[in-house]
Amino acid sequence: MKIGERIKQLRIQMNLTQEELANRSELSKGFISQVERDLNSPSISTLMDILECLGTNLKDFFNEDVTEKVVFGDEDIFVQDNEELNHTINWIIPNAQKNRMEPIIIKLQEHGKSNVYNAHEGEVFGYVLRGSINLCIGNKSLKARCGESFYYKANSSHYVQNIDKKESVVLWVSTPPNF
Numbered sequence: 001m002k003i004g005e006r007i008k009q010l011r012i013q014m015n016l017t018q019e020e021l022a023n024r025s026e027l028s029k030g031f032i033s034q035v036e037r038d039l040n041s042p043s044i045s046t047l048m049d050i051l052e053c054l055g056t057n058l059k060d061f062f063n064e065d066v067t068e069k070v071v072f073g074d075e076d077i078f079v080q081d082n083e084e085l086n087h088t089i090n091w092i093i094p095n096a097q098k099n100r101m102e103p104i105i106i107k108l109q110e111h112g113k114s115n116v117y118n119a120h121e122g123e124v125f126g127y128v129l130r131g132s133i134n135l136c137i138g139n140k141s142l143k144a145r146c147g148e149s150f151y152y153k154a155n156s157s158h159y160v161q162n163i164d165k166k167e168s169v170v171l172w173v174s175t176p177p178n179f
Contacts, residue, residue, distance in 0.1 A: 003047070004038040006061065010054040011036075024053040055098055086112035086162075089179065102177035107169050108133065108162035114172075116159045122175045124158065126150045131168025134161045154178070 011021050011032075018036070022029040027046070034040035035050075042050060044058075051061050078091040088107040096102040106114055108131070126135070127149040135142045138156030143163070152158070154174070162168040172179075 001062065002038055003041070004036045007032075007050060007054070008036040010051075010056065010061075014054055016054075021050070021053060025049045082115075085115065086110070087114060091179070097177040097179075099177065101173050101175040102179055103171065103173040104179050105129070105169060106160070106172055107167055108160065109167055110162060110165055112168075113161035114159045116157055117154070117174075117178055119156050120154050120176075120178055122154050122178070124150075124152055124154050124175075125173045126160070127171045129169040129171055131162060131164040131166060133168050133170060134163050136161065 011018070016024075018032045019029045021027075022032045025032075025046075026049070031040065031042075032050075035042055048058060051057055072093055076092075076094050078094065080089045080091075082088070086109045090105040090107070092103055092105055093099070108114070126144070128144050128146050130146055132143065132145045135144055135150050135158070137152055137158045142150070144150050160170055160172070
């Protein structure tokens with residue numbers, strides 16, 4: 001395995017420049033360039049820092065036989081009930097918090113609402129699969145019905161609330177992961 005070539009592949013997959021990776025790993029751009037061209041070898045400690053910035057670790061980095069799982073089924077879903085807020089969250093992609101976006105399906109019972117999420121960097125997308133909801137962003141409240149979607153920058157606190165007498169279901173995607 002050519003370590004430098006593999007680091008470059010991961011950096012490009014993460015849409016990072018050499019300078020961005022250098023800044024995140026507290027190294028120089030020149031050092032990253034030399035590593036990627038296999039002109040310099042990082043210490044184990046430095047390699048671990050670089051890999052952490054690239055969202056991986058030593059074991060996964062050197063394990064070439066592992067193929068990334070792409071299709072997920074019912075057996076992969078993690079479910080969490082919140083009786084106080086009257087909702088259920090289904091994490092439909094395991095370990096999505098390590099990715100750039102985190103999709104969930106939230107089921108809101110009558111009068112149910114999601115947690116209130118504080119403002120954060122990133123964006124939110126949602127699609128109402130069943131029922132009707134109020135989308136609350138800061139001081140605004142917007143209605144979304146079955147078959148409608150929403151998309152916004154997450155620079156204000158936000159949450160969804162069921163306004164139907166029956167269950168409402170929303171596919172909700174946050175970037176970066178926030179759930």
